[in-house]
Amino acid sequence: MPASPADRLEITFASLKEKRAEVLGLVVGEGPQFPPIAKQLDDDGDGVLSRAVEAAAFKAKAKSSVEILAPTGLKEKRVVLIGSGDAEGAEENDWVMLGGVVGSKLGAANAKTASLVVEIDGEAKLPEHEVAAAIALGAYLRGYKFDKYITKKESDEDGAKDRRFVKLVVHCSDPKKAEKSFASRKAIGDGVMLARDLVNEPANVLGPVEFAERAEALKGVGVEVEVLDVKEIKKKKMGALLAVAQGSSRPARVVVMRWNGGKKSEAPIAFIGKGVVFDTGGISIKPSAGMEDMKGDMGGAACVVGLMYALAGRKAKVNAVGLIGCVENMPSGDAMRPGDIVTSMSGQTIEVLNTDAEGRLVLADVMHYAQERFEPQMMVDLATLTGAIMVALGKSYAGLFCNNDELAEGILGASEATGEKTWRMPLDKAFHKMIDSKNADVKNLGGRWGGACTAAAFLERFVLDKDTPWAHIDLAGTAMDAPKNEINQSWGSGWGVRLLDRLVADRYEG
Secondary structure, eight states, X not given: OOOOGGGSOEEEEEETTSOOOSEEEEEEBTTTBOOHHHHHHHHHTTSHHHHHHHHHTOOOOTTOEEEEESOTTOSOSEEEEEEOOOGGGOOHHHHHHHHHHHHHHHHTTSOSEEEEEOOOOSOOSSOHHHHHHHHHHHHHHHTOOOOTTOOSOOBOTTOOBOOOOOEEEEEESOHHHHHHHHHHHHHHHHHHHHHHHHHHSOTTTOOHHHHXXXXXXXXXXXXXXXXXXXXXXXXXTOHHHHHHHTTSSSOOEEEEEXXXXXXXXXXXXXXXXXXXXXXXXXXXXXXXXXXXXXXXTTHHHHHHHHHHHHHHHTTOSSEEEEEEEEEEEOOSTTSOOTTOEEXXXXXXXXXXXXXXXXXXXXXXXXXXXXXXXXOOSEEEEEEOOOSHHHHHHTTTOEEEEESOHHHHHHHHHHHHHHSOOEEEOOOOHHHHHHTOOSSSSEESOOOSTTHHHHHHHHHHTTOSSTTSOEEEEXXXXXXXXXXXXXXXXXXXXXXXXXXXHHHHHHHTOO
């Protein structure tokens, strides 16, 4: 489950007339254009805001700000003007990102509670209450911190500990509508933070069993959860997944999560995540430098768990299944070796040329199981699969491989709407030729070139019905240690939850 409420920013909504906190944020239109309350405050303070704006040459461009300390004539001890830019042209994600700026600026004010006034003076694409809710989501996400293992909290000069920003009151013209709009967004935010928590956890705390237990907690929001242990996994003949797990003393788990919010007769949509809780590379061991980051090699599975939480939390009108394969890839006397040939659940044999190309083995079996059991109307897998995708796209884009143009367009549209960037990569017969094996049906490595593309080609071989829309998202660069932005300052980004939730909302909900 996400962090406890005590660890999250509390957000409430109030009318424009209600009493405001001593730390106050004001959303100001480009120009700057003061909304009514800002104008009133400026008048009450004998032009104190106008003078500050002039002195700082503040034009209220998007995400810019100016801060006034102890403004003369005002009750507020600190006022922060935050520029919205061109409100008329702003999309929803622009307001979310602005909310991240709000969270940062007001959170730095050394006060536990702050107020934000959202008055849209003029035209905007979204109604004011939707703008307020979107800004609140951005502030909510920005407030995330993973500091559970820090035993010594920062103290201020008078010795009071942990004076962190814990409550934001958003003042707007229709707080009830804003609160209702924020409720579904908060569920999405909680899903993002759940994914962040999972990626940030150290591997000694979060093994395959513990990961499965975290997923089981989704029962609390109405998700049906089933955990397959090693005995059951063996019964289903998931030989590829078990080959990865056999080098570790920690047993594998496969978790099946079901959210039934659509019509009973409707086939589900399926999301499959790679859950390698730690990846040493196995016998093909990785270099020691940077290996600590491999605690995040379950970023795909974390996204799936966070997404299922979000769908259930906002009562999405869709049938969805989320499946994750949880293993640890370790070298030992029991570990699989380069040159081993394993039999997947599909019956296809796989020659293992490199034990560090293990994620595709896990996905091969879980993908097959998802299709055989649920016959989904579409399927998306997510994995921190290759370093090659970062060579191609850097760490700001995830690679998208897709066998269906309509599904690809849906994901790319959701990507544009949420700012979680994807770039479509090629699927081609040439990549399949590179993974043909002389000793088995397929090999798990295609050589030096096009590594992300040959990995996708490998997974494509485990799509049972070629007419089933399928997408593979390689998020190796975006799930962990990605560039920080307005709404995320964490090592684990929770990337993909907002993207896929938007895909579901736009394309699959009844």
